[in-house]
Amino acid sequence: MSVHDPHAWDRPVRAPAWRPRLRLPSWRWLAEAMWWVEHSFGRARADARPEEDTRVRIFLILAVFSLVFAGLAIGAARAALFAPKGGVGSVHHPFAMTRADLVDRNGALLATNIVHYGLYIDPAEVWDRPLAARQIKQALPRVSMKRLNRVLNGERRLIVLPGLTPQEKAAVHALALGGVTFEPEDRRVYPLGASARHVVGASDGGGVGITGAELAFNDEIRAAGQKGQAFPLSIDLRVQGVLENELAAAATETQAKGAVGIVADVQTGEILGMASWPTDEGLNRATSAHYEMGSVFKTFTVAAGLDTGRADMDTLFDASEAFMIGNRRITDFHATNQILTLEEVYLHSSNIGTSRLAVEMGPQVMRDYFTRFGLLDAAPIELHESARPRRPRKWDDSTLASLSFGYGIMITPLQMTAAMNALTNGGRFIPLSLRKGGRRDAQARQVVTPETSAALLELMRRNVVRGSGTRADAPGLRVGGKTGSANKLVNGRYDPTHAVGTFAAVFPTDGPLDARRYSILILVDEPGTYPRTGGFVAAPAVGRIADRIAGFLGVERRADPYRTALGEAVPQYQDVEGDGR
Amino acid sequence: MSLLVLPLQRLFAWKIRGVRWVEIIGVLLVAAMIFSVYVAKAAAARTGSDIADLERQIAENGRRVRLLRAEAARLERPVRLEALSRDAGLVPVDVHRLATEDRLPTLAPRPEPAPAPAPTPAPAVAEPEAPVAAEAAPATDEAAR
Numbered sequence: 209m210s211v212h213d214p215h216a217w218d219r220p221v222r223a224p225a226w227r228p229r230l231r232l233p234s235w236r237w238l239a240e241a242m243w244w245v246e247h248s249f250g251r252a253r254a255d256a257r258p259e260e261d262t263r264v265r266i267f268l269i270l271a272v273f274s275l276v277f278a279g280l281a282i283g284a285a286r287a288a289l290f291a292p293k294g295g296v297g298s299v300h301h302p303f304a305m306t307r308a309d310l311v312d313r314n315g316a317l318l319a320t321n322i323v324h325y326g327l328y329i330d331p332a333e334v335w336d337r338p339l340a341a342r343q344i345k346q347a348l349p350r351v352s353m354k355r356l357n358r359v360l361n362g363e364r365r366l367i368v369l370p371g372l373t374p375q376e377k378a379a380v381h382a383l384a385l386g387g388v389t390f391e392p393e394d395r396r397v398y399p400l401g402a403s404a405r406h407v408v409g410a411s412d413g414g415g416v417g418i419t420g421a422e423l424a425f426n427d428e429i430r431a432a433g434q435k436g437q438a439f440p441l442s443i444d445l446r447v448q449g450v451l452e453n454e455l456a457a458a459a460t461e462t463q464a465k466g467a468v469g470i471v472a473d474v475q476t477g478e479i480l481g482m483a484s485w486p487t488d489e490g491l492n493r494a495t496s497a498h499y500e501m502g503s504v505f506k507t508f509t510v511a512a513g514l515d516t517g518r519a520d521m522d523t524l525f526d527a528s529e530a531f532m533i534g535n536r537r538i539t540d541f542h543a544t545n546q547i548l549t550l551e552e553v554y555l556h557s558s559n560i561g562t563s564r565l566a567v568e569m570g571p572q573v574m575r576d577y578f579t580r581f582g583l584l585d586a587a588p589i590e591l592h593e594s595a596r597p598r599r600p601r602k603w604d605d606s607t608l609a610s611l612s613f614g615y616g617i618m619i620t621p622l623q624m625t626a627a628m629n630a631l632t633n634g635g636r637f638i639p640l641s642l643r644k645g646g647r648r649d650a651q652a653r654q655v656v657t658p659e660t661s662a663a664l665l666e667l668m669r670r671n672v673v674r675g676s677g678t679r680a681d682a683p684g685l686r687v688g689g690k691t692g693s694a695n696k697l698v699n700g701r702y703d704p705t706h707a708v709g710t711f712a713a714v715f716p717t718d719g720p721l722d723a724r725r726y727s728i729l730i731l732v733d734e735p736g737t738y739p740r741t742g743g744f745v746a747a748p749a750v751g752r753i754a755d756r757i758a759g760f761l762g763v764e765r766r767a768d769p770y771r772t773a774l775g776e777a778v779p780q781y782q783d784v785e786g787d788g789r
Numbered sequence: 790m791s792l793l794v795l796p797l798q799r800l801f802a803w804k805i806r807g808v809r810w811v812e813i814i815g816v817l818l819v820a821a822m823i824f825s826v827y828v829a830k831a832a833a834a835r836t837g838s839d840i841a842d843l844e845r846q847i848a849e850n851g852r853r854v855r856l857l858r859a860e861a862a863r864l865e866r867p868v869r870l871e872a873l874s875r876d877a878g879l880v881p882v883d884v885h886r887l888a889t890e891d892r893l894p895t896l897a898p899r900p901e902p903a904p905a906p907a908p909t910p911a912p913a914v915a916e917p918e919a920p921v922a923a924e925a926a927p928a929t930d931e932a933a934r
Contacts, residue, residue: 449871
C-alpha cells in the first residue's frame with residue numbers, strides 16, 4: 209500500500225467490515241429451528257437412524273395441518289353457533305320503502321306507496337303486431353296508440369306506459385302476448401283523491417316531496433319509511449271530512465269563487481283540518497292566498513285596547529257621527545248613531561269605534577300588537593307554502609283606522625287562525641303545526657295577558673249570542689266568534705260586488721283558559737248571493753261544522769248563561785239586531 | 790414396552806387384499822362424512838329456499854295489504870261517504886235526539902212497540918250520546934266510521 213492518500217486524515221474512520229447482523233432473538237430461534245428440521249435428514253444419517261427423517265417430517269406436517277383444521281373447525285363452530293341473529297344486515301326492515309305512509313292522527317291512511325308496473329314490449333318477440341296493438345289497447349284503454357305502435361315497430365325493448373295499476377297489469381298479462389313484460393315501480397298514491405290534497409301535498413316520481421306536508425316533512429317521511437313506520441299528521445280525517453263537505457256546501461250555496469276552512473286546536477297549535485275550495489285548484493288558499501278580512505280585525509284592535517289598559521268593557525266611544533281623519537270619512541255599515549261602550553262597538557261591529565280606539569293607541573302600539581299576533585309575518589307552520597302578508601307601507605292615522613277594521617293589510621287565513629288561537633288560549637302565541645302533537649321545538653310566546661284573553665272569549669261568545677254572529681251558534685257548544693266582511697279592491701276601487709265573508713270562531717268559550725278549545729275559520733271568497741257579509745255566508749257553515757265535529761273532539765254540550773244545552777235562548781238575554789256585518 | 794407396541798404395530802400393519810384396514814376405515818369415514826355434509830347442505834338449501842319463499846310471500850302479502858288499505862281508504866273517503874249518506878236520506882243527528890248516559894232513565898218510554906219491527910239499521914252510535922227516540926236516524930258521521 210504505497211499509494212498515499214492525502215485526505216486520509218479528515219475522513220471518518222471507516223467502520224470495521226464485519227458487523228454482527230442484528231436479529232431479533234425470536235427470528236434467530238425460528239431460523240435455528242428451521243435449520244434443525246432441515247438438517248434432520250443428515251443428522252439421522254449420521255446417527256445411523258435413516259427412518260427418523262421421514263417420521264419427523266410427517267409428524268410436523270401432520271401437526272401443522274391438524275392445527276389449521278382445528279382452527280378452522282373452531283371458527284366454523286363459532287360462526288354456526290354464536291352468530292348474531294339476522295346477521296350483519298339486521299337493520300334492514302322487511303317493509304322498508306322510500307317514503308313512509310302518511311296517516312292522520314288516528315291512523316287513517318292519507319298517502320301510501322303502491323307497487324305499480326311499467327309496461328315494456330320487445331317487438332322481436334311479438335308475432336302479430338297489429339293484433340297485439342289492438343288487444344293491448346282494448347285491455348288498457350288509456351295507452352297511447354301512437355306510442356304503442358312506435359314501440360311495436362321499433363327494434364329494441366322499450367317502455368310503453370309507466371304506472372300500470374295491479375288491475376291493469378293483470379288485464380294486460382291475461383292477454384298472454386309474447387314480448388310483453390312488466391317492471392315493478394314504487395308509486396305514491398293518494399287514496400283520498402281531492403280530499404285533504406292541499407294538506408298532504410304531492411311527491412314526484414323520484415320519491416321527493418314537492419308540495420304540502422310531503423315537502424315540509426320530506427326528510428322525516430323518508431326516514432320513517434326506511435324504518436317501515438307510518439308518519440302521522442295532526443289532521444283528523446273525520447274533522448277534515450266534515451270541514452271539506454260543509455265548506456263545499458257553503459261555497460256552492462253562496463256561489464262563491466273560492467273558500468277556505470281551517471280547524472285548529474287552540475292549545476297545541478295543531479291543525480285538525482284545513483281545506484281550500486275548489487279542491488281541484490292547485491292553489492292552497494289557506495296558506496298562500498291573501499285577503500283583507502275586514503271586521504275580524506276588530507278583535508285584535510279591541511284586544512290591544514284591553515291589553516294596554518287603554519280601554520275596558522265600559523269605555524265609551526262616540527259613534528253618533530262619522531269619524532273624520534283629514535278628509536276621509538269613516539262610517540258604520542249599520543249606523544247606530546249613538547255613544548257605544550267597547551262591548552257594543554264589538555257587537556255592532558262599529559268601524560267608528562275601533563278607528564277611534566286605534567288612532568288613540570297610535571302607530572307604535574298598533575304595530576307592536578300586530579307583530580305580536582303574527583299579522584306582519586308569514587304564518588308559523590311547517591308548510592313551505594305559507595306566504596308572507598302584504599303589509600301597510602305607512603302607519604298614519606288613516607292607515608290605523610283602516611287596520612282597526614281589517615283593511616289595508618292582506619293576510620293569509622292561517623295567520624288569522626294563529627292569531628285567533630293566541631287570543632283564546634290565555635294569550636300564548638303558539639306556532640301552528642301539521643305534526644301530530646304539535647311542534648316540540650318552538651316556544652309559546654305570551655302576547656296578551658290571560659285577563660285580556662278571558663275578556664275576549666266572553667266578548668266573542670256574546671257576539672254570537674246577540675251580536676253579528678248569531679248564525680254561527682251550535683246548540684250547547686258555546687261557540688264564540690267574530691264576523692268579517694270586506695270588499696275587494698277591483699281596479700283601484702273597493703267593489704261591493706266582490707266581497708270576502710269571514711267568520712273566525714272558537715268553541716267552547718267557557719271553562720278555564722287552558723281547557724280544550726278549538727278554533728274554526730271559514731272564509732268565503734266572492735260570494736255571489738246577497739247578503740255577502742260574513743254573518744250570512746260563513747257563520748252558518750261554522751255552526752254546522754262545530755255541531756258535527758264536537759262529538760269527534762269530545763266537546764260535550766252544556767248550557768251557559770246565554771243558551772241552554774239544546775240551544776234555546778235563556779230569556780233575560782234578548783238578541784239585539786244582527787246585520788251579520 | 791414391546792409387549793404393548795408390537796400388537797399395535799401388527800394391528801396397524803394388518804392388510805386386507807393389500808390395503809391397510811386403517812386406510813379402508815378412513816376412506817369409509819371420509820365417504821360417510823362427505824355424504825352427511827352433502828345431506829346437511831342440501832337440507833339447509835331447501836330450508837333456505839323455503840325461507841326465501843315465505844319471505845317473498847310475506848312481502849307479497851304486505852303489498853297486497855297496502856293495496857287493500859289504499860282501496861279501503863279510497864272507498865271510505867269523507868266526500869263519498871257523505872254523498873252516499875245524503876243519498877240514503879241520512880242527516881246529522883238533531884240535537885233534540887241526543888241524550889247523555891245519565892239521562893237515559895228519565896227518558897220517556899217508547900210509546901207503542903211498532904207492529905212489525907222492521908230490521909232497523911245498525912244501532913246509531915257508540916258515543917256517549919244515545920238517541921232519544923226509538924226510531925232515531927243513525928248519525929251519519931259516526932255510523933259511517
